[in-house]
Amino acid sequence: MVGFRPCHMSGFSIAALCRPELAELSAYLPDLQRYRVRLDANEAPPIMSAAAQSRIAQALGEGPWERYPDPSLAALRAAIATNLGVSPAEVLPGVGSDEVISLLLTAFVRPLPPGDVATVLTTTPSFVMYRMSARCRGLRVLEVPLDASWDLSVDALKSAIRMTPPSVVFIASPNNPTGNTMSRERLEQLFTAAPQSLFVVDEAYIAYSDRDQLDLYRRYDNVCILRTLSKVGFAAFRLGFLLARPEVVAELDKVRLPYNVPTPTQRVAELAFTELAPEVERIAREVVSERTRVAARLGELAGVQVTPSQANFLWVRTERPAGELYEALKARSILVRSFHARGGRLNHQLRITIGTPAENDQLCVALSELT
Numbered sequence: 001m002v003g004f005r006p007c008h009m010s011g012f013s014i015a016a017l018c019r020p021e022l023a024e025l026s027a028y029l030p031d032l033q034r035y036r037v038r039l040d041a042n043e044a045p046p047i048m049s050a051a052a053q054s055r056i057a058q059a060l061g062e063g064p065w066e067r068y069p070d071p072s073l074a075a076l077r078a079a080i081a082t083n084l085g086v087s088p089a090e091v092l093p094g095v096g097s098d099e100v101i102s103l104l105l106t107a108f109v110r111p112l113p114p115g116d117v118a119t120v121l122t123t124t125p126s127f128v129m130y131r132m133s134a135r136c137r138g139l140r141v142l143e144v145p146l147d148a149s150w151d152l153s154v155d156a157l158k159s160a161i162r163m164t165p166p167s168v169v170f171i172a173s174p175n176n177p178t179g180n181t182m183s184r185e186r187l188e189q190l191f192t193a194a195p196q197s198l199f200v201v202d203e204a205y206i207a208y209s210d211r212d213q214l215d216l217y218r219r220y221d222n223v224c225i226l227r228t229l230s231k232v233g234f235a236a237f238r239l240g241f242l243l244a245r246p247e248v249v250a251e252l253d254k255v256r257l258p259y260n261v262p263t264p265t266q267r268v269a270e271l272a273f274t275e276l277a278p279e280v281e282r283i284a285r286e287v288v289s290e291r292t293r294v295a296a297r298l299g300e301l302a303g304v305q306v307t308p309s310q311a312n313f314l315w316v317r318t319e320r321p322a323g324e325l326y327e328a329l330k331a332r333s334i335l336v337r338s339f340h341a342r343g344g345r346l347n348h349q350l351r352i353t354i355g356t357p358a359e360n361d362q363l364c365v366a367l368s369e370l371t
């Protein structure tokens with residue numbers, strides 16, 4: 001390893017340059033060790049057909065690689081728009097939903113009167129990137145706990161809105177890590193309670209859910225929908241997108257980096273919304289049928305309760321502390337997600353991604369011996 005020579009410029013301190021909020025954050029570095037069974041990241045299991053894989057390989061072999069990607073993302077926008085029955089001007093693709101979240105927070109967050117601090121509102125527990133991305137930008141984040149059924153606490157959210165009107169509100173439905181959808185009636189109450197805020201309904205897991213909120217997007221001006229290909233078999237390509245009013249998309253296009261989505265990703269994502277759309281649906285159907293099987297099997301174990309899931313993972317309550325189970329599963333080379341570090345009611349919850357039938361069986365056997 002190359003060492004640094006002592007620096008001549010005394011008085012230089014990186015800590016003095018950093019945003020103070022960085023002190024409370026750490027880099028997102030998932031456990032990269034090799035595990036026999038990885039059910040921690042809510043990816044789809046590797047069940048893509050050989051025909052779909054070779055179609056992707058063919059699209060990736062076509063070049064030309066010396067040219068920048070299409071900066072307007074025209075073909076991909078058109079493919080998504082046709083698939084969802086909207087206009088291309090309503091679609092903003094990004095490098096995963098993560099990038100779209102950061103673009104939203106770059107473009108739209110400023111103090112709303114009578115508040116004097118730019119504020120983002122979300123729920124807890126929910127997807128961590130809302131908070132991380134906002135804190136990196138020095139924004140204030142209000143996190144309102146979900147109720148006992150992991151649904152929206154409308155009164156608490158409304159009082160947060162009254163105290164400090166948020167510029168952007170993130171609500172995941174189905175929610176990560178709880179797997180349930182938020183009730184529509186409560187969503188609508190919030191949309192009307194904060195007409196000046198932009199609501200982002202994050203539907204990352206929509207392929208596994210009985211119904212989406214596209215009709216609410218059409219009915220409420222202040223609502224947009226976030227989606228991704230990461231959960232249905234294309235995580236390696238990093239493609240997420242926002243569905244929003246053209247005037248919202250036009251502002252986000254100003255802060256988007258010119259060539260954000262690489263050509264291979266644009267091409268493969270376009271296939272996912274056209275030729276390979278039936279393949280995506282098949283993957284989702286298989287995962288949902290495995291979800292039913294695994295939920296029933298885990299539900300039979302003493303000391304285990306499974307929240308009904310509308311996603312590709314299960315939110316499992318265990319009598320034994322989740323931290324202990326997480327470590328015991330890891331010792332058997334099975335990786336799941338535990339949130340015990342956050343304490344409180346999360347001390348007894350595990351999030352378990354639905355894997356292949358063989359992986360799911362190994363998980364069920366291990367949990368039956370450990371709980």
Ligand SMILES: Cc1ncc(COP(=O)(O)O)c(C=O)c1O
Binds near residue numbers: 097172175
């Ligand atoms: C609710 C939710 N939104 C967004 C994402 C991120 O998706 P992407 O891979 O498209 O950045 C995740 C990933 O876990 C998620 O759970």
